[in-house]
Amino acid sequence: MAFNVLTAEFLHETNTFSVRKTDLSAFETYTFLIGNDQLNSFEGTNTGVAGCLDCARKFDWNMRHAVTAHAGPSGLVTTAAFDTIANLILDAARTSPPDGVLLPLHGAMVAEFCEDGEGELLQRLRDVIGPDIPVAITLDLHANVSVKMCELADIIVSYKTYPHIDMREAAAHAGSILQRAMLGEISPTTLRVHCPMLGEANGGRTDIGPMIDRLERARAYEREPDVFAVSINAGFEESDITEIGPTVLVTHQGDDALHRAFAETIADDIWMKRDEVLNTYYSVEEAAAIAADFVRTDGPLIIADYADNPGGGAYGDSTALLNALLKTGVTNSCFGPMVDPAAADDLHQHSEGETITLDLGGKTDPHFGGGPITVTGQILRLSNGECIGDGPMKGGQKLHFGKTCVLHVDGIDILVVSEAVQMYDQQQFRGFGIDPTSKTVVALKSMQHFRAAFEPIAENVIVCDSGALCTTDVAKLPYQNVPRPIYPLDPEMTRYG
Ligand SMILES: [Zn+2]
Numbered sequence: 001m002a003f004n005v006l007t008a009e010f011l012h013e014t015n016t017f018s019v020r021k022t023d024l025s026a027f028e029t030y031t032f033l034i035g036n037d038q039l040n041s042f043e044g045t046n047t048g049v050a051g052c053l054d055c056a057r058k059f060d061w062n063m064r065h066a067v068t069a070h071a072g073p074s075g076l077v078t079t080a081a082f083d084t085i086a087n088l089i090l091d092a093a094r095t096s097p098p099d100g101v102l103l104p105l106h107g108a109m110v111a112e113f114c115e116d117g118e119g120e121l122l123q124r125l126r127d128v129i130g131p132d133i134p135v136a137i138t139l140d141l142h143a144n145v146s147v148k149m150c151e152l153a154d155i156i157v158s159y160k161t162y163p164h165i166d167m168r169e170a171a172a173h174a175g176s177i178l179q180r181a182m183l184g185e186i187s188p189t190t191l192r193v194h195c196p197m198l199g200e201a202n203g204g205r206t207d208i209g210p211m212i213d214r215l216e217r218a219r220a221y222e223r224e225p226d227v228f229a230v231s232i233n234a235g236f237e238e239s240d241i242t243e244i245g246p247t248v249l250v251t252h253q254g255d256d257a258l259h260r261a262f263a264e265t266i267a268d269d270i271w272m273k274r275d276e277v278l279n280t281y282y283s284v285e286e287a288a289a290i291a292a293d294f295v296r297t298d299g300p301l302i303i304a305d306y307a308d309n310p311g312g313g314a315y316g317d318s319t320a321l322l323n324a325l326l327k328t329g330v331t332n333s334c335f336g337p338m339v340d341p342a343a344a345d346d347l348h349q350h351s352e353g354e355t356i357t358l359d360l361g362g363k364t365d366p367h368f369g370g371g372p373i374t375v376t377g378q379i380l381r382l383s384n385g386e387c388i389g390d391g392p393m394k395g396g397q398k399l400h401f402g403k404t405c406v407l408h409v410d411g412i413d414i415l416v417v418s419e420a421v422q423m424y425d426q427q428q429f430r431g432f433g434i435d436p437t438s439k440t441v442v443a444l445k446s447m448q449h450f451r452a453a454f455e456p457i458a459e460n461v462i463v464c465d466s467g468a469l470c471t472t473d474v475a476k477l478p479y480q481n482v483p484r485p486i487y488p489l490d491p492e493m494t495r496y497g
Pocket of ligand 1: 142
């Protein structure tokens with residue numbers, strides 16, 4: 001029997017401290033594709049949509065894809081943008097009533113009018129399709145999962161990797177559970193256990209540290225009878241909302257007491273290891289001093305600015321690290337991205353080869369990561385900012401950064417872009433004429449995702465905190481709505497208050 005399955009992707013990670021609201025144009029700039037027409041372009045990519053397509057083929061679904069809407073992490077989603085995208089999904093559900101629904105979501109969307117964007121979307125969907133049609137969703141490992149999301153979605157599967165390299169797999173897993181639910185073989189529901197913390201100690205990184213063991217235990221538990229998926233979400237810290245923090249979810253059927261007890265053991269471990277931070281977060285001065293002393297033998301020193309990560313909603317225009325590196329006089333180095341559309345516009349008024357002086361970066365909010373710096377450099381490359389990724393996360397995907405320029409200032413090739421995207425893929429340098437493998441120092445903006453493409457070429461990797469909007473010093477962020485006590489703002493508390 002061919003089931004009608006409604007699919008849609010609505011992805012946003014909202015940094016509620018960002019002054020940049022996320023309107024419809026932010027989705028249009030990133031990814032906003034309506035209907036089935038452009039599904040082919042997702043075939044085989046590491047995306048939720050590709051996982052939906054895998055299921056459609058495997059289970060012979062009649063798949064109706066309402067929309068793929070994805071904006072880069074930024075401030076509150078506007079009411080108009082939320083309603084427009086939600087209505088595309090609701091209209092599709094009305095015109096072609098589905099047997100099941102599969103939605104790749106992020107799970108940390110906050111709208112102007114509502115803290116729980118995904119809960120609201122699911123509520124509106126349930127109002128159309130009723131309580132009985134099975135709904136499956138996938139979530140980012142950095143989801144802040146609400147009680148409502150678990151009540152309204154029967155099936156939840158989160159990514160299990162950070163760097164995230166299993167988006168397609170997560171959707172395929174959720175779709176396979178959905179198929180069994182549509183066949184009437186199972187009646188899944190999802191339970192949630194929560195930790196009173198802003199986030200897991202290491203942001204959920206899965207390459208090293210305690211998440212590896214937790215995920216192994218979760219995989220083993222998925223082999224228990226009537227257990228279909230176990231998800232461990234690290235939470236997303238840069239969100240001033242009530243239901244923030246790490247969660248453990250078990251999608252199961254039947255009596256939940258046993259499964260809840262298992263989820264509690266994982267949550268306990270997240271709580272017990274709340275102080276076990278794996279990264280050393282250097283100041284920009286310390287990072288620059290390490291760069292100045294670095295002698296390259298078989299690869300570059302990679303310096304990641306954790307705090308100015310556009311992937312966490314930071315502006316990407318922090319100047320603190322660049323300024324410190326310029327002062328040390330490092331040579332044969334590159335830095336990127338510097339997100340500054342005004343500077344990119346300015347540079348595009350000139351020609352390749354010209355030397356110009358301009359104010360760079362620091363324009364959005366100098367309190368976080370430093371104000372503009374005046375630099376003089378030669379324009380090496382002007383570009384429309386398009387390239388095709390070739391790394392583990394973005395391989396085969398078209399990437400775009402708006403007007404882009406490579407400006408050579410003293411010893412540093414600076415990648416100036418217009419759209420705020422973190423450094424995921426070597427092509428983000430290479431596509432614009434910078435070969436990171438040949439550099440002595442590669443400074444980039446990303447917390448953890450850069451490791452997938454850049455660790456293999458690195459001689460050494462260090463992480464610094466420039467004081468930008470994703471600073472690890474959370475006391476600097478003006479939280480008002482998170483429930484108190486909460487760790488680490490209230491360090492003396494216990495897990496239960
Ligand atoms: Zn994430």
